[in-house]
Amino acid sequence: MTRYSFVNSPGPGGNLGDDLGDVWERVLGTQPDPPWQVVLATAAAALAIVAYRPAWRVARNVVTIAHEGGHALVAVLTGRTLTGIRLHSDTSGVTVSKGRPTGPGMVATAFSGYVTPSALGFLGAWLLAAGHVTALLWIMMALLLAMLVMIRNVFGIVSLLVTGGAVFLVSWYAPAQVQGAFAYLGVWFLLFGGVRPVFELRSKRRRGRARDSDADQLARLTPVPAVLWVGSFAILALAALIAGGRWLVAG
Template structure:
């Protein structure tokens, strides 16, 4: 009887633990202060605009860029060979399959727009105050990407990034989680736009003949400038939509 009672007690503890974890993951956090929304937007803009902070933080954009290539390659039936992240903030995703056709086109198209679209999805989650859920989804995606990393610097980058996001999601108080999440999403939205301009500058100088836009031009016979323009249109649209979602607490605070 004691053994059975002990077993039932352990089961109750396990259920309570799972319930607590579920509530923590899918629970709704309080509305952030309006000033936090403004401060995190200004901080992200400063990082994107300043040369030295951008060179460091751009690794996060590269992770999202290469992750976009990898995800779409898998979704279109291509075989993912591996991902490399380099210390100069460049990256490379290798996949096997038909060298032409829609699968290859969508795989190439995904890279430059991935950070902005991920940022837009994050803004949607934040608009519903799902801050912890956003952070845990980020951890899951980073861990999934880690499996396909094929160089040492890439492994270190993913492990460090994952550790930071997980540490904030598990140990930080709600206010810190909110500040971290809002800064990260603002950075993805704003930081997704800058590489498109950098891409066209490098193409104009003839320094990037194998860019995603130029590969798309060879595959589709549509000029590379069109693809750069499409990248820019999507990233700017995502920034506008994401900013509207993130500004909800600010608008609510002003109308009260």
């Protein structure tokens, strides 16, 4: 893969504008699909990470980042004032916004958390199916950077810097084959990882340990009971997994 560098003055036969143009072309260009063995291997690896409890305890932080980022984005889009995001070492998180305590904006904000990891995985699968591996990685970095400015605790800052740093290093320095495998692994992980928290929520609610969950908040905001909100989370997560998985496998 060609390495790109920024220069302060034009060199022989080139200039800064050409270098920037090359970088832009690199980001927006398409890359070849990885071999089917890589697609299936990354799917198996992502499923193993989600299914194996010790690995899931660590990797679940990525899902929490997506979950809280979804709350934050929808809060802003619906006119609420975002005041901060906290990510905790137990993989929980809190997003605080100000605005009307009821109404469509609050409902949309509460609903968005559990569906965002699956939605990101679905959109990522669409980009990979179109061959936009590098664009996907840079979009991920942009989202993490936008979220970073709203983090209000040290663990959250470290989590985003580590995640964003890993994405940047792979997108900038790794060969195309490694970028492709990394992107497919990340998207598969979001698709599988978007499903497990929903069933964890269902289990916690049955034991009476999630009285302030997003589903219970939605039940207080609407006439719809919490169990149906959990069911809607599950349906959307499974639909994203099936549709996104088909895109990834089909290439």
